[in-house]
Amino acid sequence: MxxxxxxxxxxxxxxxxxxxxxxxxxxxxxxxxxxxxxxxxxxxxxxxxxxxxxxxxxxxxxxxxxxKRGEPIKCNNCNLTRYSTRYCENCIIKYLKSFFGTWTSGSKIIDEFLRECQSNSGLPLHIMEWIPSDQLEDITPLVKGGISTVYIATWKRGAILDFNESKQEFVYSGPHKVVLKSLNSPDNPYEMIFNEAKKFVQIRSGDIVNAYGITKIKTPDDHFAIVMNYFSDGNLRDYLIKNQSALSLKDRIFAIWRISLALSNIHQQDLIHCNLHSRNILLYTNRCLLSGLGSCRPVNNESADKLYGAVPYMAPELLKYKKYSQATDIYGLGVLIWEIFAISQPFDYIPDSYQLAREIVCGLKLQMVPVIPNKIQSLINKCMDEDPLKRPTIEQVLDTIKSLYKEIYESQDLITEYENKKSYYSPSKIVVKPYTQVVHKSSIIDLNEKIL
Structure with a gap:
């Protein structure tokens, strides 16, 4: 074999x-x-x-x-409706509940949270569970930020891959690498973990990073951490730098398609991502998966006391009024599409965040580089329209991208246009710069005074 x-x-x-x-x-x-x-x-x-x-x-x-695809089936075990011939989510939830008394994180708050998650989501790859620290080995720090630390580890048992209904047991993937994301707020040590973990359960998409559960990292402070997929190909920003000449037109449009689909899954839940940028997109082979769900908020909770994120991706109205919307996500998506083709970091010639924010509010636009196909340029301009009401919805973006991807298979015209432009294009500066996530701590008045 x-x-x-x-x-x-x-x-x-x-x-x-x-x-x-x-x-x-x-x-x-x-x-x-x-x-x-x-x-x-x-x-x-x-x-x-x-x-x-x-x-x-x-x-x-x-x-x-x-x-809920296909014909509904009456489950022989619980008598409720199911759609899969393989298993019943209601029965899996009941199975999970039978183990509630057999594990504990050592924190009543964490235990109650995970039990609530398992009472609402019982599908493989979408189950939040308590992962004991002895299941994790070779824990190594990867990135340390102001409010979070990211580690890499090996999960000995591995994620829940499937459910064997006849044997009434889970099927596990076996040992694999995972990321441990520790989030710590001085005011509430659990709030940030809950905010991010709840979004994974709510969205349940194959186009966002999987969250397998919560663990405790053995440090002097014993921080709790979310256990998530590990992606050896890294984030989109670094991937573009490493593979700039190897990426075809099909590769680039495929990436835009998957990012757009992930954002569509978030918008369908009446959520706003709020923090789109190229380091919040992780890659596995040819897949782009969206991360950074901790900043997601409902569409009816648009106003913010603080802006978290990278200024180059922030819409003018967000910088002026601190109001998030699905349209501000679309603006950020437009910047990402530009970056996927231009390779350069957006507005990298203005390193000061407040100066850049002022320029964006005053009408600064991304310069369209020649290598970007005309149809993609048109889409970027629509996504970054100064009037948020004129920006397309994520479904309209998806329709455009899928149409372009299909056109690549059926006609050589787009590829020919791209290759002709690519032969004359070379990014003026390709420099890997250290990334820092900008946190605007000012009040709305202070922020507007600095910008305007």
Whole structure:
């Protein structure tokens, strides 16, 4: 038996599954097309194709239960409605509840929070659990910030991958690397962890970073931390620098598509992300997954006392009035699309955050570099329109990007336009700069005085 090339198989899997979705809005038809393309693929071994089919089956059944797809089924165990033939989420929740008395984090507040999460979400990959510290080894600090510290570790048991209904037990992925994100607020040590962890349970999307649960890191302060996916390809900003010449037009539009889909999942929950930037997007092979959910807020809670984030991605009305909206997310998405093509960091020639904020409020725009295809330039300009009411919705952005991605497969015109422009384009300065997340501590009046 030959060894399965995990990264290559994963990349091929996502290319085929997303390509299939382009040609059918019907999920079952898209899966049939995927299976046909998988069968015809000459680059994968038979064992690798089988692993893709098993992955597809798991995802199809999980999404049936998650999105209530297909015909409803009466569960023989709990008599409630289910959609998956593989398992019933109601039964998994009941199974999780049966273990409530067998584990503890040592904190009543954390225990109650995790039990609430498990009472509302019982699908594999979307279950928040208590992960004992003895399950984690080789813990190594990665990044330290003002209110958070990020570590890398190996999770010996691994994440919940599936549920075996006949045996009434979870199937685990086995040892793999994870990220531990410790968030500490001096006023409330639990608030920031809860705010971020709740969003994972609420959104339940395959296009955002997975959160597996909460653990306690053995430090002098014994900080609690969220356990999440580890992505060896790093964040989008660093990835663009390392792969600037290797990325094709298809790669770039594919990345925009996945980022847009993740943002769509957030907006569908009546949430605003509030902190879009290229270091909050993590990569796994060819997938872009959105992180930084701790700053998410409901659409009916738009006003902010403080602005957290990177100024280059902030809309003018956000800097002036401290009011978040889904339209301010769209503005940030427009900046990201520009960055994916231009490679350079947006507005990197103005290093002072307050000076840049003043310039944006006074009408500063990103300069369209020649390498950006005309249709993408048009989309960027719409996303960054000075009037937030004139910006497209995330669904409109998705329709445009999917149409462009499909056009790449059916016509050479976009690729030819891009390659012609690319041959004459070279970013003036490609410099990896240390990233600091700007925190505006001023009041609204102070901030406006500094900007205006």
């Amino acid at each position: 030959t060894e399965i090339r995990k990264d290559f198989v994963s990349k091929t899997y996502f290319e085929l599954i997303y390509y299939s979705e382009l040609y059918s809005s019907n999920y079952e038809e898209a899966i049939k097309l995927f299976n046909k393309l998988l069968y015809e693929n000459s680059e994968l071994t038979q064992e690798e194709k089988q692993s893709c089919q098993e992955r597809t089956l798991r995802n199809v059944e999980r999404e049936k239960e998650l999105f």
